[in-house]
Amino acid sequence: xxxxxxxxxxxxxxxxxxxxxxVGGFDYCVTEFLRVTGQVCPEHMFFRYCPELEQEAxxxxxxxxxxxxLGGNPELLAQNAAIAVKLGAPSIDLNFGCPxxxxxxxxxxxxxxxxxxxxxxxxxAVRQAVxxxxxxxxxxxxxxxxxxxxxxxxxxxxxxxxxxxxxxxxTKVEGYKPPAHWEWIARIKEKLSLPVIANGxxxxxxxxxxxxxxxxxEDVMLGRGAISCPDLALQIKKHKAGEEYLPYTWKEVxxxxxxxxxxxxxxxxxRYPVTRTKQWSKFLSRNYPExxxxxxxxxxxxxxxxxxxxxxxxxxxxxxP
Ligand SMILES: Cc1cc2nc3c(=O)[nH]c(=O)nc-3n(C[C@H](O)[C@H](O)[C@H](O)COP(=O)(O)O)c2cc1C
Numbered sequence: 001x002x003x004x005x006x007x008x009x010x011x012x013x014x015x016x017x018x019x020x021x022x023v024g025g026f027d028y029c030v031t032e033f034l035r036v037t038g039q040v041c042p043e044h045m046f047f048r049y050c051p052e053l054e055q056e057a058x059x060x061x062x063x064x065x066x067x068x069x070l071g072g073n074p075e076l077l078a079q080n081a082a083i084a085v086k087l088g089a090p091s092i093d094l095n096f097g098c099p100x101x102x103x104x105x106x107x108x109x110x111x112x113x114x115x116x117x118x119x120x121x122x123x124x125a126v127r128q129a130v131x132x133x134x135x136x137x138x139x140x141x142x143x144x145x146x147x148x149x150x151x152x153x154x155x156x157x158x159x160x161x162x163x164x165x166x167x168x169x170x171t172k173v174e175g176y177k178p179p180a181h182w183e184w185i186a187r188i189k190e191k192l193s194l195p196v197i198a199n200g201x202x203x204x205x206x207x208x209x210x211x212x213x214x215x216x217x218e219d220v221m222l223g224r225g226a227i228s229c230p231d232l233a234l235q236i237k238k239h240k241a242g243e244e245y246l247p248y249t250w251k252e253v254x255x256x257x258x259x260x261x262x263x264x265x266x267x268x269x270x271r272y273p274v275t276r277t278k279q280w281s282k283f284l285s286r287n288y289p290e291x292x293x294x295x296x297x298x299x300x301x302x303x304x305x306x307x308x309x310x311x312x313x314x315x316x317x318x319x320x321p
Contacts, residue, residue: 002027030221067091170200227280273304
């Protein structure tokens with residue numbers, strides 16, 4: 001079985017990929033989407049979205065990083081995909097799931113789920129521009145406003161030659177509102193012969209087991225669940241291997257937050273460690289009450305210095321079991 005770390009714009013950048021793949025359990029990561037509008041992107045953009053291109057497109061723990069593109073123009077996407085591969089991307093993923101208004105106005109993401117023929121044309125063009133055996137994959141939602149075209153869209157993905165399909169089990173209109181409709185992934189999987197990867201609302205090991213029972217997919221993609229529970233992929237892998245495993249306590253998560261904070265700070269932009277640490281501690285507070293305490297303590301600070309001190313104090317605080 002394979003576990004993918006989901007692309008998450010503004011959340012899963014190279015620093016988060018490094019932190020989570022170091023914990024373990026992930027087989028692949030995917031970059032945030034690079035939007036392709038009206039031109040071939042300059043090479044530095046590819047390195048900005050995927051600094052791992054400098055290190056064989058792998059995280060420090062050797063997890064391959066796939067490159068995600070978003071757009072509506074087959075030829076331009078094909079040209080940009082070819083550049084990503086030339087720069088070392090091991091795989092190209094095409095985003096047909098992004099619900100953001102700015103994205104849809106620019107013609108891409110979930111907007112295209114209304115047009116199966118356009119999805120077909122885009123994947124076909126990218127497939128032709130990227131030499132085998134480099135994979136080309138697609139990530140879709142169940143539809144735009146409703147689920148009427150989901151099978152047609154999925155078949156378009158397969159017929160165009162995609163290597164696998166990731167399905168986030170919601171429509172664009174459903175946004176991120178629970179529940180994810182895993183039963184639809186089972187319907188899609190039944191109709192296709194290419195590998196299908198299930199995605200949406202896997203927050204715990206039990207969610208994984210239920211999702212994989214309903215969808216019949218062993219392979220999954222974890223997004224918010226992995227940010228909220230950094231060892232979720234590892235918990236799943238250990239369970240599948242029949243090995244005893246004690247999930248991370250806050251004591252094990254804390255150094256990850258500290259390291260992420262300092263790596264972001266080292267980038268030179270003072271806002272970056274501040275916003276990312278607030279964001280991650282909020283996600284983590286779903287599983288760790290101590291993370292909520294951290295969030296409450298840092299939320300009013302705008303500069304990294306006091307946050308560094310708060311993190312330091314909380315790391316050195318004695319933990320009473
Ligand atoms: C903040 C945020 C940013 C996201 N950015 C992307 C993106 O860049 N590309 C993409 O394909 N999906 C993106 N997604 C969707 C996730 O990859 C995933 O499909 C979705 O969150 C459902 O999975 P989850 O319940 O495991 O989080 C994003 C989701 C969130 C919450």
